[in-house]
Amino acid sequence: MLELRLVQGSLLKKVLDAIKDLVNDANFDCSATGFSLQAMDSSHVALVGLLLRSEGFEHYRCDRNISMGMNLNNLAKFLKCAGNDDIITIKADDGSDTVTLMFESPTQDKIADFEMKLMDIDSEHLGIPEAEYHAIVRMPSAEFSRICRDLSSIGDTVLISVTKEGVKFSTRGDIGTANVVCRQNTTVDKPEDATIIEMNEPVSLTFALRYLNSFTKASPLSNTVTISLSSELPVVVEYKIAEMGYVRYYLAPKIEEDDEETKP
Amino acid sequence: MLELRLVQGSLLKKVLDAIKDLVNDANFDCSATGFSLQAMDSSHVALVGLLLRSEGFEHYRCDRNISMGMNLNNLAKFLKCAGNDDIITIKADDGSDTVTLMFESPTQDKIADFEMKLMDIDSEHLGIPEAEYHAIVRMPSAEFSRICRDLSSIGDTVLISVTKEGVKFSTRGDIGTANVVCRQNTTVDKPEDATIIEMNEPVSLTFALRYLNSFTKASPLSNTVTISLSSELPVVVEYKIAEMGYVRYYLAPKIEEDDEETKP
């Protein structure tokens, strides 16, 4: 038997908005430690990882590990029915092929329950080893989102270059070139406005803007984003979920066949 | 000669928004007592009734009963030109085939007049007898609107069930089932937030969500909606227009050929 009660139900809506553009069908895995998901995007290029730790739920009961396959667009239709202040409870009986969602308004005057069919989804869980990164950039998530959106109106790929002074985002397209530099900046009024660079060695990597733009759908979950770069590894774009976990996106850099095309 | 002056002109804009989705062409009937309309929707399934009593107008002159046939989309185009604070005057000469709309800004600096052609529209006026209903639900109009919209992303019809404790809205579709319960609740800070149930006997009826969603276009006219249900009669969904009248919608319940399909 599974029963998870989340007081801040809007968080689940934001989580779904953060992943449903990339992934159509996925298994949500529940264990004693938390509620998680790992899935490749539908073109098998990017990987999404979600963790909501059990401590973040008001009530968390998971008698044994279960994996619930869901169509994320259908789940989004149900979650759209939840008010932003609603308390959400997720329930499933052992062996059942359905999951029940319950939404309670804060005043308890309105209670909705939804039963959704589960799916069988083949999936393999990739182990992602802890790794050393050449550079880790922490910056305001709205700023990162704005830069990715702006540059995608000029080019298709972005070269991200990190030095001690700052991080540079560059693109090139038919109409011209663009470079946006965000300087390291730790002396700000609000800590979430800081741009902080931890660097072991300079790194320059190119990524498809299309995927980065999908990743920025997670911005409502966190004021800051952390971008971990290494020339031998996929980039990790992480949005922390306060006191509960994270959404992480992994994307392999593009190999530069033609320097001219991608290096502005 | 007809001359009606309405200080709160935005009310006429809202009335038109409430009916133009359902009805294309209709007769507005003016008499000494008020300005009214009764029309079937274009698929002849739902009936709309409007009444604006003469007392609600700043000036109301109607020398003899007249019926003015209008295309509601065209009328909406004219009314779109009125500012929200404008005073609206409707004028027609006896026997004229046009109607004049005049919009005055509150400061009288801007005055607009519009002449619109009238149409001949066949229509029969249905007498709607006063009836006893099994149950009458009064609830916030925004809540009713939200529930109809939410459920229509899951199913096509809604089963409305009223008991002493509350009103339940249920639907069923390919992706699953949904039930939303609003509990009777009279102890609220603002009277318009109350959900009040007057019940003679329990009632459960099924309706097409498409029509209910059209009815909720009247929500800007009133904070509350009244839903009158009886197993032998069409449902009446009423939005009161403060101190002037109402917009009422009538819709026959769906006959349940297959319990499984419509009763979640």
Place this chain on the structure above:
Amino acid sequence: MLELRLVQGSLLKKVLDAIKDLVNDANFDCSATGFSLQAMDSSHVALVGLLLRSEGFEHYRCDRNISMGMNLNNLAKFLKCAGNDDIITIKADDGSDTVTLMFESPTQDKIADFEMKLMDIDSEHLGIPEAEYHAIVRMPSAEFSRICRDLSSIGDTVLISVTKEGVKFSTRGDIGTANVVCRQNTTVDKPEDATIIEMNEPVSLTFALRYLNSFTKASPLSNTVTISLSSELPVVVEYKIAEMGYVRYYLAPKIEEDDEETKP
């Protein structure tokens, strides 16, 4: 060498929004006195003129007159990347076929530079002599914009008639006729709310609403618009740019072949 630094960068975004609907490609002309543009709209009916005087820039260096041909949609894509509070610098080397745009955030934490290719555009500069107009109307730009938009849902052309008492905008279409009168009004709380009419002789002229609606895209540049009318000249619709210059639109009146069609 050209280097222009504009502290209020959002102004350049508004200027582009004001002209890019009418003009695809145009030459920006820089001289010691200012930054200007003159272009016909793509259907060669309306003329746009822009002037930003050198005094309005924080820094203005223009060693010799140059003319920079740009695709305005591409320029708009670059300017969309500028924040509303950014400082914008435009740079070009003599003889270069590119122009550089630099956007600095107010805190200097984010600096973006863009290189855009220039184009060769044939253009002839029309000399527009100072002229006497029959009537000059100054009115709130939002009001003019609203009237043009409202009337275009009813007809295609507008007859603008000026008398000492006010200015009347009339149209006629399949669904009826419309007249909007704005009265002269100088006793307002805020001077930009005034409607002021300077008239030598009454004038009535008809214009295509499609072009007037394009002109009103300049409304964010100024709270007031000035409309100069003469029966022998194109109308001039002018939006002043505070302390820097203006955007002006010129449009020839329509010749009335059939009074019935255009004179409501």
